[in-house]
Amino acid sequence: MRRALLGGAIAAVVASAAVPLLLIAKQAMTPERESFAWPPAWLPHEPTLENFRHVLAGAELFGGLVRSVGVAAATVISTLALTLPAAWLGARAPAVGRRLDAVLVLTRVLPSIAIAVPLAVLFVRAGLYNDPSALGLWLAHTLLGLPLAFFVLRAAFAAVPVELEQAARLDGASALGAFVRVSMPLARPALATASLLVFLLSWDEFAFALLLQVTNRTLPPLLYYLSAFGFPGLSSALAAIMVLPALVIVILLEPAFRSGLLAGSGR
Amino acid sequence: MVGTRRAASAALRDPRAAGAVAVALTLCTAALAGCQRDDSALTLALAILPGELPAYREVVAQFERGTGERVVVVPQQYADIRRALAAEAAAGRGTIDLAELDVYSLAPSAHDVRTLDAADVGDLPEVLDRAALDAGTIDGLRFLPHRLTWQALVYDHAVLGRAPATWDDLVAVARAHPGRIGVKGALYEGLTCDVLPFVWAAGGSGERLDDDGALAAFRLFAELAPFLDPYSATFKESTIAEAMARGEIVLHLNWPFAMSLYASQGLAPDPIRSAPLPAGPSGRATVLGGGYLGIPRNARHPERSRALLRFLLSRDAQAGLAERLGWFSARRDAPLAGGALLAGYGAMRADVRPRPRLVDYPRLSRAWQQAFRAVVFGGADPERTLRDAQRELDGRAGA
Amino acid sequence: MTERRAQAPDAVAGAAPGGLRARLAAAPLVLYLAAFLAYPALVAVRLAFTDATGGAFPSLASFRVLVSDELFWRAVAGNLVVPAATVALEVVAGLALALALAWRFPGRRLVRAAVVVPFALPEIVFLTVARSLLGTRGYANGALAAAGLPAVDFLAPGTALSYATVVAVDAWRTTPVVFLILLGALAAIPEEIGEAARLDGARGFRRLAFVTLPLLGPALAAAVLLRGLDALRIFATPMVLTGAEGVPVLSTYAYHQWSDYGDDGAAAAAAMALALIAVVASIPLLRRREAA
Numbered sequence: 027m028r029r030a031l032l033g034g035a036i037a038a039v040v041a042s043a044a045v046p047l048l049l050i051a052k053q054a055m056t057p058e059r060e061s062f063a064w065p066p067a068w069l070p071h072e073p074t075l076e077n078f079r080h081v082l083a084g085a086e087l088f089g090g091l092v093r094s095v096g097v098a099a100a101t102v103i104s105t106l107a108l109t110l111p112a113a114w115l116g117a118r119a120p121a122v123g124r125r126l127d128a129v130l131v132l133t134r135v136l137p138s139i140a141i142a143v144p145l146a147v148l149f150v151r152a153g154l155y156n157d158p159s160a161l162g163l164w165l166a167h168t169l170l171g172l173p174l175a176f177f178v179l180r181a182a183f184a185a186v187p188v189e190l191e192q193a194a195r196l197d198g199a200s201a202l203g204a205f206v207r208v209s210m211p212l213a214r215p216a217l218a219t220a221s222l223l224v225f226l227l228s229w230d231e232f233a234f235a236l237l238l239q240v241t242n243r244t245l246p247p248l249l250y251y252l253s254a255f256g257f258p259g260l261s262s263a264l265a266a267i268m269v270l271p272a273l274v275i276v277i278l279l280e281p282a283f284r285s286g287l288l289a290g291s292g293r
Numbered sequence: 294m295v296g297t298r299r300a301a302s303a304a305l306r307d308p309r310a311a312g313a314v315a316v317a318l319t320l321c322t323a324a325l326a327g328c329q330r331d332d333s334a335l336t337l338a339l340a341i342l343p344g345e346l347p348a349y350r351e352v353v354a355q356f357e358r359g360t361g362e363r364v365v366v367v368p369q370q371y372a373d374i375r376r377a378l379a380a381e382a383a384a385g386r387g388t389i390d391l392a393e394l395d396v397y398s399l400a401p402s403a404h405d406v407r408t409l410d411a412a413d414v415g416d417l418p419e420v421l422d423r424a425a426l427d428a429g430t431i432d433g434l435r436f437l438p439h440r441l442t443w444q445a446l447v448y449d450h451a452v453l454g455r456a457p458a459t460w461d462d463l464v465a466v467a468r469a470h471p472g473r474i475g476v477k478g479a480l481y482e483g484l485t486c487d488v489l490p491f492v493w494a495a496g497g498s499g500e501r502l503d504d505d506g507a508l509a510a511f512r513l514f515a516e517l518a519p520f521l522d523p524y525s526a527t528f529k530e531s532t533i534a535e536a537m538a539r540g541e542i543v544l545h546l547n548w549p550f551a552m553s554l555y556a557s558q559g560l561a562p563d564p565i566r567s568a569p570l571p572a573g574p575s576g577r578a579t580v581l582g583g584g585y586l587g588i589p590r591n592a593r594h595p596e597r598s599r600a601l602l603r604f605l606l607s608r609d610a611q612a613g614l615a616e617r618l619g620w621f622s623a624r625r626d627a628p629l630a631g632g633a634l635l636a637g638y639g640a641m642r643a644d645v646r647p648r649p650r651l652v653d654y655p656r657l658s659r660a661w662q663q664a665f666r667a668v669v670f671g672g673a674d675p676e677r678t679l680r681d682a683q684r685e686l687d688g689r690a691g692a
Numbered sequence: 693m694t695e696r697r698a699q700a701p702d703a704v705a706g707a708a709p710g711g712l713r714a715r716l717a718a719a720p721l722v723l724y725l726a727a728f729l730a731y732p733a734l735v736a737v738r739l740a741f742t743d744a745t746g747g748a749f750p751s752l753a754s755f756r757v758l759v760s761d762e763l764f765w766r767a768v769a770g771n772l773v774v775p776a777a778t779v780a781l782e783v784v785a786g787l788a789l790a791l792a793l794a795w796r797f798p799g800r801r802l803v804r805a806a807v808v809v810p811f812a813l814p815e816i817v818f819l820t821v822a823r824s825l826l827g828t829r830g831y832a833n834g835a836l837a838a839a840g841l842p843a844v845d846f847l848a849p850g851t852a853l854s855y856a857t858v859v860a861v862d863a864w865r866t867t868p869v870v871f872l873i874l875l876g877a878l879a880a881i882p883e884e885i886g887e888a889a890r891l892d893g894a895r896g897f898r899r900l901a902f903v904t905l906p907l908l909g910p911a912l913a914a915a916v917l918l919r920g921l922d923a924l925r926i927f928a929t930p931m932v933l934t935g936a937e938g939v940p941v942l943s944t945y946a947y948h949q950w951s952d953y954g955d956d957g958a959a960a961a962a963a964m965a966l967a968l969i970a971v972v973a974s975i976p977l978l979r980r981r982e983a984a
Contacts, residue, residue: 028795035792036803042864043809046821050832053824061560062538065834084369098755099318125705126718133729135974137925139946140963144735145728147956153384156377159325169728173719196730221318230814231929233943237950240373241338241389248933249931251370253820254553255342256535267816281804291305372951479937480763481952524828526849527935539829659953670850 050269053262054078061258077263087248091267094244096162097167098228104164105171105224106217111144113179118188123180130173138233142166148238155162166234171224178223182216185211229271249286294562301347322422327376330675334595335601336391338374340584342365347551348617355613356604364595371584376392377587378405387591390598391605393584394427397482397648399436406587413599417606425623428647429557429585436585438623440614442548443579443645444486445637446568449543456568456637457544460494465573466544467520475533475545478525479665485648485658486580487546488665493646494573500649502660503683509574511668511675518669526670538566546570548582549619552634567637569644577644583623660686696865739960747811753835754957757949763937765963767945771966774859774930774941775923782865783916786870791900793871794878804875811868819932822861826933849938858939862929867924870915877911878904917976924970942966 048068054059054077056070081087133141145150145166149155156163188207194204210217232246239247245268252261340350346368353364367389369377373390375398381387382405394402401584402555414437419424424648429436442657448456452470457463467474477483489499491513497506522542524532534551536542538560555561570577586605588598611622619635621642651657664682704886715852743751758764793804810818825831833843846857881904889903927943930936936948942962951960 032792032795032797033787039789039793039803039807042967043806045367045825046810046813046818049821049824050817062540062558062560063828064540065837066829066831068831093325096322100319100325103318103322108721112721115715115717121717122715128723129722129725131974133725135921135967135970136733137943137963137966137970138927139943139950139959140736140967141729141732142958143946143950143959143963144732144739147739148732148735149378150376153380153386155380155384158388163653165728168724169852172725176721183873205821218494230816232816237947241367241369241377246814247814249820253533254535258559258824261820267819268814272814272817273813276808277805285413372954466892478936480948480951523848527937529935532935536828539827541828553931655953 047269050262050265053258055267056259056262057116058257058259070176076258079232080260081263081267086243087264090243090248093160093239093242094229094246094268097164098225098242100164101167101171101228102221104168105175106221107108108168109172109175109179109220109263110210113176114177114183114209116180116184117186126176132178133169133173139237141169142234142237145234149238155238156240156242160244162238162246163235166238167228167231168230170234171227174223174227175220178216178220179213182213186212209266211261222279226275229268302513316411317630330387330679334365334439336365336388336596337366337371337601338367338377338389339387340371340374340393340395342550343366343498345618349614351617352610352613354605355610356601359604361600362598364601371398372395374403381386381405382590385591387589387593389589390527390592390594391601392502394436395585396581396583396585397431397654400431402587403431403435403576405590407592407595408433408435409437409467409588409599410434410601413602415603417603420608420624420626421606422623422625424647425562425583429587431507436587437602439584439586439605440620441581441583441623441645442550443581443583443590443638443641444490444546444548444570445579445635446570447537447545447547447551447565447637447642448568449537449540449564450562450566451564452543453477456566458569459571460573464516467517470543472522473521473543474520474525475522475528475536475539475542476517476525476669477523477528477533477546478532478669479529480529480659480662480666481529482658483529484662484665488661489646489648490546490570490577490579491573493575493578494575496573496575498649499646500651500657501683502664502679505513506575507679511679512663514571514665515675516671518672521669549621549635552638554633555616560634566633567635567636577641579641579644581645583621656686695949715842720757734961736960742957744955744957754955754961757955757958758961758965763940764945765944767940767962770855770930770939771924771926771943771969772940774855774862774939775860775920777855778862778866778923778926779916779920780918781859782867782870783912784949785863785867786874786915787912789867789871790874790878790902794875794923807844807871812896815865815928816932818865818901819861819928822864826857826861846937847934854934854939857926858930858933861933862923862926865929866919870919873911873915873918877908880909885920921970924966924973926939942969 037285046119046193052068052070055073055075057072057074060067062069062157112126116126146155149162154165158160188206188210191204194208230246232250233272235244236247236250245264249261249264249268252264305425317427327434337353339349344512346366350366353366353463357364358361371394374392375394375601377389377403378387378392378394381389414434418434420443425438425441426434429438430465446456453466457466477487490511492499492507495506495509495513497510501507522528522536524541525537528536528545530547530551533542533545534547534554537545537551538558552561552565552567557564570579577669586602592598606624608624611620611624611627614620615622615628618628619632619638621629621638631641647655649657660682664678667678668675701978738749741752741755742748743753745753746756764939788808793807823830827833828845832846834893836843845851845853847854878962885907887901889899925943926941927947930941931938931944931947933939936944937954942965946959946962946966947956949962
């Protein structure tokens with residue numbers, strides 16, 4: 027009985043992981059002419075790389091790739107810059123930490139559309155709407171990344187014993203010095219985790235990108251439009267490109283998953 | 294807490310890796326900054342398909358060779374271009390040098406673009422179709438017709454044999470192929486473009502929901518309702534085109550882009566072809582659409598934009614577009630686009646009508662959309678629905 | 693013990709000298725939130741109470757548009773039914789998977805990593821694949837046809853099946869989160885308790901019901917609250933699979949008003965309605981965090 031349940035669970039899990047990946051790979055390698063055959067084949071008859079070539083050749087598609095990477099990288103920098111001091115304070119002064127927590131929870135509670143629509147209106151007035159460098163989107167993504175980074179970093183700083191910082195201060199270091207030279211190095215793994223999580227958040231983000239960027243897009247809305255217009259090959263090639271960093275990051279984060287670090291953060 | 298500690302010490306990263314990551318991040322951010330449109334190229338925002346882009350670029354390449362300018366073509370949807378234009382006008386600066394808008398968006402966007410004076414347009418007013426020119430004149434000439442489009446019937450020749458020529462034929466086809474007739478039934482302007490041709494074909498004005506023509510058209514819709522593909526409730530141009538490509542439907546109305554799409558997918562001219570819309574009691578009709586070019590108010594190089602505009606509307610360019618993409622031109626001296634691919638469209642040229650030019654058009658359009666959905670997806674009685682809808686429109690107008 | 697307690701206030705004073713200077717550490721974050729969260733929220737409220745056609749403020753015109761729109765009410769209903777069903781399904785599936793995969797078996801690390809894949813994939817990628825799988829002429833129906841079975845219209849607008857499909861796809865994508873939470877909690881249950889239960893004669897189902905589940909209680913509650921809030925904000929899944937008119941929820945309805953009609957006011961009003969539901973639903977979560 028137990029074996030049967032286990033076997034069933036394993037089969038379901040493997041299928042649910044393998045099917046999406048297989049379909050993306052298959053559709054990406056299928057020339058568009060074959061894409062609408064019925065019944066749909068599970069393997070391409072004439073695998074080709076032309077879809078990838080189109081993606082890299084098209085100005086909008088390549089620009090979208092650069093934009094996605096750039097926004098994600100910039101978001102990591104800005105999110106960490108804003109969160110590091112606040113997370114340290116939140117760890118050292120639990121009362122402040124709880125209040126910050128409550129406020130940050132609001133970004134998870136409020137629906138994206140409730141923030142995206144007024145942001146779009148404000149950005150139009152400020153000239154940030156549909157910016158070629160996706161500045162407006164970067165600002166929005168930073169907002170989304172704050173709770174995640176705060177949670178991870180605060181837990182890490184709380185794990186650094188206060189005594190170590192105190193010892194550094196007794197040795198003549200300033201508060202900032204103690205923070206930089208003692209706490210930060212010890213929290214480095216958490217910094218790495220937070221960076222990867224925030225990068226992935228920005229890389230995958232769809233709702234704000236759809237509303238705030240129209241002619242200068244990032245990859246997720248591009249993928250949506252391409253697949254809605256019936257370009258399965260092209261959109262799957264784009265999907266394959268999008269999937270790579272995501273899988274890499276998740277593999278890198280596996281130890282963190284195992285230690286339950288993300289138990290409360292749930293993306 | 295304990296787990297975090299363990300993860301912290303066990304997964305301690307090498308300081309060099311951290312440095313490498315920091316450098317990578319900075320480089321990526323710098324690359325993003327480089328995304329700022331480079332000043333020397335002209336940016337043209339157009340609503341064309343990714344598949345049409347290469348052919349369009351060939352035409353534009355002639356301009357580039359002749360003037361040494363570089364032109365970047367950004368394919369978009371009209372709604373998005375309109376928003377981007379509004380945003381740039383509000384911000385006082387912009388990146389778009391020439392924008393294409395659909396005829397429906399011209400009025401709201403009129404003040405986001407510059408007026409064109411006689412020097413700018415040269416002899417174009419003489420060669421362009423009068424009605425098309427009028428549509429682009431709002432508080433002065435602001436838009437010039439880049440291309441004209443209208444809808445035609447797109448059908449599966451292999452399954453149907455020939456396209457339905459009358460409303461009775463249409464009903465017969467629907468009965469013979471239940472669930473395989475598509476209508477763009479989502480709540481948006483595209484639905485109005487599917488409704489008005491039938492209203493006009495029955496003699497209705499399109500401006501009132503309760504005239505006889507509207508009633509006749511909605512009776513037809515009610516008759517077709519049981520045979521429509523259920524996904525019609527959410528179909529838009531793109532998804533209905535995809536459904537046709539997948540063979541889920543055998544007939545629908547669409548703009549010429551669909552034929553280009555099918556050609557690139559190897560589905561046209563066989564089995565998918567175009568045909569004129571079925572004729573109703575008062576003949577045939579179809580809705581005028583099309584792209585109009587305007588120079589944004591805050592374009593960085595208005596002179597160069599004007600040069601590109603004149604080029605795109607020149608006889609050679611329009612002929613090139615007709616030949617490569619099958620686009621219809623507003624120039625009276627341009628060769629007719631065609632070929633077998635767009636035969637249905639060409640045949641309807643004389644039946645094209647613009648949408649009602651009312652101030653309150655959006656409200657009227659929404660009324661048509663909701664009436665259609667009530668009758669077709671909600672099973673409501675056509676006469677009562679139309680009468681109530683008109684009454685509500687009149688009531689609102691007074692308020 | 694007393695030494696440590698005496699150190700505690702010192703710790704804050706020592707590590708963060710001068711309360712004000714310390715508070716400044718959090719200032720950038722708070723200012724950012726004020727500028728990009730609080731201010732837009734206020735703008736949204738203003739938009740919702742502005743008449744889109746006239747610009748008059750305050751005005752209930754946008755709300756009147758909503759109230760008279762049948763699609764809005766369907767979206768409200770959808771926004772209550774879909775999240776509830778999704779969370780229920782993910783919790784059950786996540787629990788089943790956690791229980792099944794908690795045992796030691798060869799290759800368990802690989803299988804546990806595989807569980808995470810649907811969540812690890814970018815949302816839009818996963819949904820695009822789901823759409824190509826479940827369309828009228830998609831891979832699923834292709835397989836059914838090959839087996840000689842009739843096609844199933846998974847995403848046909850207006851059917852209960854389409855709601856079920858959206859729920860299933862969303863749960864498929866987010867079950868890994870519940871799985872991870874519960875797996876962690878299961879691992880934290882000391883071996884001795886399981887041993888003791890077995891010695892006391894509790895086996896199989898009884899052990900599950902009377903020993904394991906109660907111990908998982910807090911983790912389950914946390915998972916439900918967390919996922920419940922996220923599920924209320926559901927946007928991409930119905931948007932990509934069925935469009936705004938297929939399985940309507942408030943987020944897609946707001947987007948439809950924004951994108952198809954250019955009606956900022958109605959979009960903001962619908963977003964406010966959703967925000968209200970979310971805030972009311974989050975009260976238990978905030979209370980829990982206070983207690984923690």
